[in-house]
Amino acid sequence: MSGIWGNKIRYSIFGESHGPGIGIVIxxxxxxxxxxxxxxxxxxxxxxxGKSGISTSRTEEDAFEIKSGxxxxxxxxxxxxxxxxxxxxxxxxxxxxxxxxxxxxADYSGYIKSNGYNDYRxxxxxSGRLTAPIVFAGAVAKQLLAVQGIFIAxxxxxxxxxxxxxxxxxxxxxxxxxxxxxSDFPTxxxxxxxxxxxxxxxxxxxxxxxxGIIEAAVLNLPAGIGAPFFDSLESTITHLIFSIxxxxxxxxxxxxxxxxxxxxxANDTYYVNNNKVKTxxxxxGGILGGxxxxxxxIFRAAFKPTSSIxxxxxxxxxxxxxxxxxxxxxxxxxxxVPRAVPVVEAAAAMAILExx
Numbered sequence: 001m002s003g004i005w006g007n008k009i010r011y012s013i014f015g016e017s018h019g020p021g022i023g024i025v026i027x028x029x030x031x032x033x034x035x036x037x038x039x040x041x042x043x044x045x046x047x048x049x050g051k052s053g054i055s056t057s058r059t060e061e062d063a064f065e066i067k068s069g070x071x072x073x074x075x076x077x078x079x080x081x082x083x084x085x086x087x088x089x090x091x092x093x094x095x096x097x098x099x100x101x102x103x104x105x106a107d108y109s110g111y112i113k114s115n116g117y118n119d120y121r122x123x124x125x126x127s128g129r130l131t132a133p134i135v136f137a138g139a140v141a142k143q144l145l146a147v148q149g150i151f152i153a154x155x156x157x158x159x160x161x162x163x164x165x166x167x168x169x170x171x172x173x174x175x176x177x178x179x180x181x182x183s184d185f186p187t188x189x190x191x192x193x194x195x196x197x198x199x200x201x202x203x204x205x206x207x208x209x210x211x212g213i214i215e216a217a218v219l220n221l222p223a224g225i226g227a228p229f230f231d232s233l234e235s236t237i238t239h240l241i242f243s244i245x246x247x248x249x250x251x252x253x254x255x256x257x258x259x260x261x262x263x264x265x266a267n268d269t270y271y272v273n274n275n276k277v278k279t280x281x282x283x284x285g286g287i288l289g290g291x292x293x294x295x296x297x298i299f300r301a302a303f304k305p306t307s308s309i310x311x312x313x314x315x316x317x318x319x320x321x322x323x324x325x326x327x328x329x330x331x332x333x334x335x336x337v338p339r340a341v342p343v344v345e346a347a348a349a350m351a352i353l354e355x356x
Contacts, residue, residue: 104307138346187347253285
């Protein structure tokens, strides 16, 4: 298995959910980049567990330690290494059920892949805990993009059947991006927050979980970024979005709904404004031919319901090779969507930076 991604800048994640810690090495950053450590800390806090009644009760501060590549406020050109200690593990929660395959988890596929040597505690290297280093890397990438005036906005578009207003329906600007970034539960419509939180609370109360959709927009990306076929902007973004545990789908612009349109409806017609070419609509999500067209890049990522639930489920004891049942214990999010918002933004930032 490899935890390395990227060509111009290479990212290598390491660690397990219940090991001493997790982290990332970022190789290829030039020397002399001023990093805002406070901004990185704020991004980490957006993702950290245990901060509300509708998230896991596992409390981790996600405080990071930069081990190399940073000196006197600037990158040195050496690999930038960040380590995030695990401070609130309860590995005993997994001992009694170590041989029971949790439905919806990577227990079986991971067991086969590693010939039975996988770390079963909290999902090990498959855990959503590994998204914390991705948020660190994304915070660095966001700062490099901001220098060029490029920003990323995102919000919780859907939880269960509760839906927020889409970015496709409104004009997104930098101010909205900042407002959403500072919200603990970012939605465009304030009324959507209450109904979504209730859906999560109801699922939690019944020992169940619920999924949802995060919608993101890349703002001020100039036209001409990306390449056709194997290096398309969509394929790079999709590669990283699908690296986030729990993601089961992604669509750009009108996505699957565009298949129901006619060409006269789906085509984004052009016009000139202040000597710039723009489109009247954005059904294609700001990308054509795998290349940005100057409109906001808009995409949505679908997350499945959290797999660890308290309800009794059928499963297999992999050691005894017999059928049995399981009631998953431990501390888990009834919905991973709220904490995944900065992770989606981080993945998008890393993908965009790869193309610049």
